[in-house]
Amino acid sequence: MENLKCVIVDDNEIDRLTVLSFAKKFPNLNILGTFSDSNEALNTIEKNEVDILFLDIDMPGLSGVDLRRELKDVPVCIFITSHPEFAVESFELETLDFIVKPLKFERFENTMRRITDFFEMKNKASLFESSIGGDVIYLKEGHEQIKVKLHEILYLEALKDYTLVVTSQKRHCVLSSIGLLLREVSFRSFVRIHRSFAVQKQFIDKINSHEIILNNNLAIPIGRSFKDNLKFLL
Incomplete structure (x- = not known):
């Protein structure tokens, strides 16, 4: 299984x-950090590609639920809390699992199996290269394989567990995170400008302090943590 980046906040x-001691028992988990403060965690997460959040809910300042609302495009969220009454609300926020404290290793191990199954499913639904020329890929949409010309893709947009692959003619919805797509060799011509957006470099017409303008006059926001990715334009 691929290496998964995670953050622990409690x-x-x-x-x-x-949670840290249990997570260390799984070699495929890359622990980016542990935090007692949600705002400090948010600052780190915005600067990194994170796959999994392990979150407490009842915390001073920004609660775990509020933090998840800020980070909806992180693929997996696991709430670990002493408050079972938050279960319904948490599952409205794309929660993969909800664990009631005290945390036991057997329960954490079960959660890790769910995480493994989740990412295996996403990888099976992700993009794969076609052997038909260098500018054609196939996207899996449900049970169909859709042929798309790479040079026609304007941008990618993260949408919960999906990514929109947008051309001037059509929007393709793919069951894969934007981060996974950008790891594919086929998407090396794209630049990540926001947690939710990546654009194809050749279509960038203008850039200002807060957004990029594509050559079809479409404006796409720039995330403050991604401005360094645009230095090649300066």
Whole structure:
């Protein structure tokens, strides 16, 4: 299984260290950091490609639920909390699992199996290269394979667990995160400008402090953590 980047956020030190110790037992988990403060975690997550959030809910300042609302495009969120009454609300926020404390390793192991199944499903539905020339790819949409010419793709847009592959003629919805698509060799001509957007470099017409204008006059926002990706235009 691929290497998965995760972040742990819990204001209770014992609970935070418990999650950390369990996570370290899984070699495919790359732990980017552990945080007692949601705002500090948010700053780190916005600067990195994160696959999994392990979040407490009841925290001072920004709660775990609020943090998830800020980070809806992170593929997997696991809530670990002492408050089962938040379960319904949490699952409205694309939650893969909800664990009630105290956390036991057997329960965490079960969650890891769910995470593995989730990413395997996403990878099976992701893009693969076609052997028909160098400018043609196939996208899996449901049970169909749609042929798309790479040079016609304007931009990619993250939409929860899906990515919109947008051309001037059509929008293709693919069951794969924008991060996974951008790891494909076929998308090396794209630049990530926002947590939710990546554009094809050849279609960039103008750039200002907060957005990019494509050559069809479409404006796409620039995320503050991604401005360095645009230095090649300066």
